[in-house]
Amino acid sequence: MLRNNNVVARIFQRQIQTPPPGTSVHCARRFYENLVPSFTIYDVECPDHSFRKFTDDGQYLISFSRNHQDLIVYRPTWLSYSYKQEDCHLPSRAKRFDSFFTQLYCVPLASSNEVICKDFFLYVITNQFGLFATSTAQIHDAPAIGGAIQGVPSIERITFHLLRLEDGVILDEKVFRNDFINLAHNMGVFLYDDLLAVVSLRYQTIYILQIRESGNLVDVRAIGAFCREDDELFLNSNSQRMAVADRSKLHQSSGNHVDNGVHSNQLNSDNSFLSGIKQRLLSFIFQGIWSEETDKFQRVQCLKKKFYFHFQDYVDLIIWKVQFLDRHHLLIKFGSVDGGVRLFMLSTT
Incomplete structure (x- = not known):
């Protein structure tokens, strides 16, 4: 027809x-x-900016200044010129950038010792919010203290800026200090609806934030050393009871109170645990291997070969990336030194 x-x-x-x-x-x-599109215009006079991308709805063009200090946002004007197939001669103004884009604003984001991460940008299409990141220089030989992973560099300051793209107003900021988050191509940050998951590679912690309609970044929870909100309280209360019990035993076995204090401090310093997320990972692997065999003897042999033999490899697994499957489930990508990858689903409820 x-x-x-x-x-x-x-x-x-x-x-x-x-x-x-x-x-x-x-x-x-x-x-x-x-x-x-049926015609290409070459040698267009463009401003000296670093162009990032269009937003998903095509309403804004994101770019940064060459020194990566300022954010410049343009709005496309669309359909500026047209021609018939037999006549493709366009006016000279068609080769100018401002014939197709209108600059809305220029906002300084980075301070003097920070730069904008040009490979990072997330767009909240429902509220037309843009999430940008600035950071200081990496410190490659930073000491691994406070539970940090050995060999992972450190960044003194990482700042996430939530900005309303309509008028360029900065609504909120979230700062991470002495940490490392992979900002290249949004690898370390995942956006699902209004939930934001940020992966700290240095401290192996997943921070979940919520982007409110008011433009606030609200901390929801952190998954890493502790998985649930009362884990820290439970472990601290139990460690205190164990310390009291150890001191009472040492006091009964020796009358030297100074010596008791030294031994007590040594016991407390050696009393270390794996992180909560790593404990859950090991439990999941153990239960999976345990369920493979019904015979007790075969089960023990299977655990020796598949779990205890590779126990240190499981302990050394590092969280590389996460993403939301839905509002209550995370898919976590663990990586090893030899390049192996394991995927696990974690419920956040």
Whole structure:
């Protein structure tokens, strides 16, 4: 059947035509047969910026200044020029950048010792919020203290900026100090609806934040050393009871109180645990191997070969990346030194 190539006629036909079964749109792809790029303009005069990307809805063009200190946002003007197929001579103004884009604002994001991460940008399409990141220089030989992973560099200050793209107002900021988050190509940060998951490679912690409609970044929880909110309280209370019991035993076995104090401090310093997320990982692997065999003897042999023999390899696994499967489940990517990858699903409820 012949179709009218007139744009107005096609819009009218799409409004009155019944959609195909199981769909909710009317021949939307056929409509765009009339609006396709058919000509390229070369040697366009562009500002000296580092262009990042368009937002998902095509409303904004994100770019940064060459010194990576300022954010510059443009809005496309679209359909600035047209021509017939036999006449493709466009005016000289068509080779100017401002003929196709209008600068909305220029906002300074980074301080004097910080730079904008040009490879990082997340867009909250529902509220038209943009999430940007600035950071100081990496320290590659930083000491691994306070539970940090050996060999992972440190960044003195990492700042996430939540900005309203409509007018360039900075709504909120979130700062991480002496940490390392992989910002390149959004590897260390994942956005799902209004939830934000940030992976600290240095401290092996997953920070979950919520982006409110008011423009606030609210801490929801942190998963790493502790998985649940009362884990720290439970472990501290038990460690205190164990310390009291150890001191009483040492006091009974020796009358030297100074010597008792030394032994007590040594016991407390040696009383270390794996992180909560690593404990859950080991428990999951153990239970999986345990369920493979029903015979007790075969079960023990299977655990020796598959779990205890590789126990240190499991302990050395490092969280590389996470993503939300839904609002209550995370998919965690663990990596090893030899390049092996393991995926695990974690419930956040």
